[in-house]
Amino acid sequence: MIELNFSKSDDKLLPAIVQDHLTGEILMLAYINEQSWHMTLATGKAHYWSRSRNKLWLKGESSGHVQLIREILVDCDEDTVVFKVEQLGGAACHKGYRSCFFRRVDGDSLALTAEPVFDPGKVYG
Numbered sequence: 001m002i003e004l005n006f007s008k009s010d011d012k013l014l015p016a017i018v019q020d021h022l023t024g025e026i027l028m029l030a031y032i033n034e035q036s037w038h039m040t041l042a043t044g045k046a047h048y049w050s051r052s053r054n055k056l057w058l059k060g061e062s063s064g065h066v067q068l069i070r071e072i073l074v075d076c077d078e079d080t081v082v083f084k085v086e087q088l089g090g091a092a093c094h095k096g097y098r099s100c101f102f103r104r105v106d107g108d109s110l111a112l113t114a115e116p117v118f119d120p121g122k123v124y125g
Contacts, residue, residue: 002041005078006034013049014079018092021070021084027092028100030059032081044069046083063123065089091117094124 006012013031020027030048032040036056039047046067050057060066067085074081093100096116103110 001038002074003078004032004034004037004074004081008077008079013051014081016046016048017080017082018046018067019082019084021086025099026101027067027085027087027098037081040069040072040083046085059092060088063089063091063094063118065091067092089118094120096120096123 004014006014008014012033014033014037016030016032018027018030019025030046031051032047033049036047036049039045039056039058046059046069048057048059049055058066066088067083068088069083070086071084072081073084087098091098093102095102096118097114098117099114102112102114104113105111
């Protein structure tokens with residue numbers, strides 16, 4: 001089994017940068033712990049550690065917008081990963097956008113750069 005260096009972080013969480021495997025578009029940044037890392041490797045589906053819910057999280061378990069792992073890159077210190085994924089359902093962001101990075105800095109405010117793919121109120125209730 002491939003082991004990462006979870007000991008470098010006090011909370012034992014490592015960043016996972018998530019990219020579309022075809023376009024390279026950055027979809028999101030999430031965190032993994034040892035359990036979510038092993039679940040990702042075992043299932044081929046992206047699993048993360050939810051810091052807000054303090055629990056293991058299969059991406060798409062509520063929305064159906066699952067991320068299928070197509071490639072994983074590990075950095076030189078073994079404390080950051082890049083998940084290259086096939087994003088099912090068209091959206092990675094829980095706010096309904098394809099990418100969590102749907103705003104850009106425009107002077108002293110944020111400007112939208114995309115339209116939502118789905119209505120989160122209808123998906124999450």
